[in-house]
Amino acid sequence: DADVTQTPRNRITKTGKRIMLECSQTKGHDRMYWYRQDPGLGLQLIYYSFDVKDINKGEISDGYSVSRQAQAKFSLSLESAIPNQTALYFCATSDQDANTGELFFGEGSRLTVL
Amino acid sequence: GIQVEQSPPDLILQEGANSTLRCNFSDSVNNLQWFHQNPWGQLINLFYIPSGTKQNGRLSATTVATERYSLLYISSSQTTDSGVYFCAVSTGANSKLTFGKGITLSVRP
Numbered sequence: 573d574a575d576v577t578q579t580p581r582n583r584i585t586k587t588g589k590r591i592m593l594e595c596s597q598t599k600g601h602d603r604m605y606w607y608r609q610d611p612g613l614g615l616q617l618i619y620y621s622f623d624v625k626d627i628n629k630g631e632i633s634d635g636y637s638v639s640r641q642a643q644a645k646f647s648l649s650l651e652s653a654i655p656n657q658t659a660l661y662f663c664a665t666s667d668q669d670a671n672t673g674e675l676f677f678g679e680g681s682r683l684t685v686l
Numbered sequence: 687g688i689q690v691e692q693s694p695p696d697l698i699l700q701e702g703a704n705s706t707l708r709c710n711f712s713d714s715v716n717n718l719q720w721f722h723q724n725p726w727g728q729l730i731n732l733f734y735i736p737s738g739t740k741q742n743g744r745l746s747a748t749t750v751a752t753e754r755y756s757l758l759y760i761s762s763s764q765t766t767d768s769g770v771y772f773c774a775v776s777t778g779a780n781s782k783l784t785f786g787k788g789i790t791l792s793v794r795p
Contacts, residue, residue, distance in 0.1 A: 614690075614772060614785030630782060660727055674734040675719060675774070675783060680727045 575599045576678035578663050584684045591650040593681045595663030603673070604646040605664040606630075606638060609680075615662065621646055653685045688713045688777050692786035699763050699793050707758040707789050709773030716777060718749050720758050723770040723788070732758070732771075763793045 576597045585591055595604065602623050607615040617630030619638040627638060635657060637649045650657055661681045666673035689712040699705055709718075720732040733740050733747040735756065740747055744763075749756040760767055770788040 612787070614787050615774075615783075616785075617782045620782070662729060673717070674731065676731060677721075677729040680729070682727065 576663055576665055576676055578661075578678040578681045580681060581679065582682045584686065585653055586686050587654055589653050589685075591653050591683065593648045593661055593663075593683070595646045595648070595678055597644050597663075597665045597678075599665055599667070599676060600643075601665035601667045601676075602643065603666045604640065605666075605675070606636075606646070606648045607662045607664060607677075608632060609660040609662065618648065618661075650683075653683075655685045658683060658685045688715070688775060688784050690773060690775055690784055690786035692771075692773055692789050694789060695787070696790045697792070699791065701763060701765060701793055701795050703763050703793075704759070704761045705763060705791070707760070707771050707791075709756040709758070709775075709786055711754050711756075711773075711775050713754070713777050715751065715754075715775040717783065718756055718773065718775045719783070720747055720756070721772045721774065722767075723772065725769055729772075760791075763791075765793045765795055767791060768793050 579594050605620040606618040609615050616632050621640045639647050663678040664675050666675045691710045693708045718736045722730045735747045735749045737749050737751045744761045746759045770790050772788045774783040774785045776783045
């Protein structure tokens with residue numbers, strides 16, 4: 573079983589619908605992240621959380637929200653999905669500051685907004 | 687913010703060939719990682735290498751932090767090495783990882 577699990581792995585939805593992507597980890601890491609990847613590009617940080625009570629915006633947080641339900645769970649929500657949010661989304665964890673700690677990724681969630 | 691440039695952007699190899707992938711960065715870093723994204727989209731950690739040299743099987747990596755570059759070496763390439771290779775770095779306290787745009791590698795049988 574993967575250490576960082578994302579659900580769903582694939583989702584097709586319509587404009588205006590609310591979507592939640594969930595991430596759970598068994599690595600015991602405090603720090604969790606949500607990234608977005610668009611075709612032909614690298615990854616961009618949406619939100620990150622250093623512990624259960626800490627939530628921080630990344631470089632592209634507009635249109636997204638997150639919830640850190642427990643140390644092991646970090647979910648990403650799109651309140652009203654739009655077509656340009658079609659992308660591959662990754663959850664990641666690290667056991668210390670991402671400056672010095674190694675980052676581990678989930679398998680990705682492919683979202684298509686029609 | 688820090689700039690990350692990877693080269694070459696695309697690389698086509700015959701199975702069995704060796705290759706070198708380069709990552710240049712514009713500032714001092716305290717974290718550098720190499721990832722392989724396979725054709726199914728999965729991101730696989732290859733190396734955590736803010737400095738020095740590491741080897742793992744046919745792959746090895748070297749980061750020369752003072753000169754702001756890192757190299758990923760692939761020897762005796764296989765078709766399963768195909769995919770996109772990303773370099774990601776961070777600098778300073780509480781800083782996010784910044785990704786390069788990746789190098790697309792195709793290994794032909």
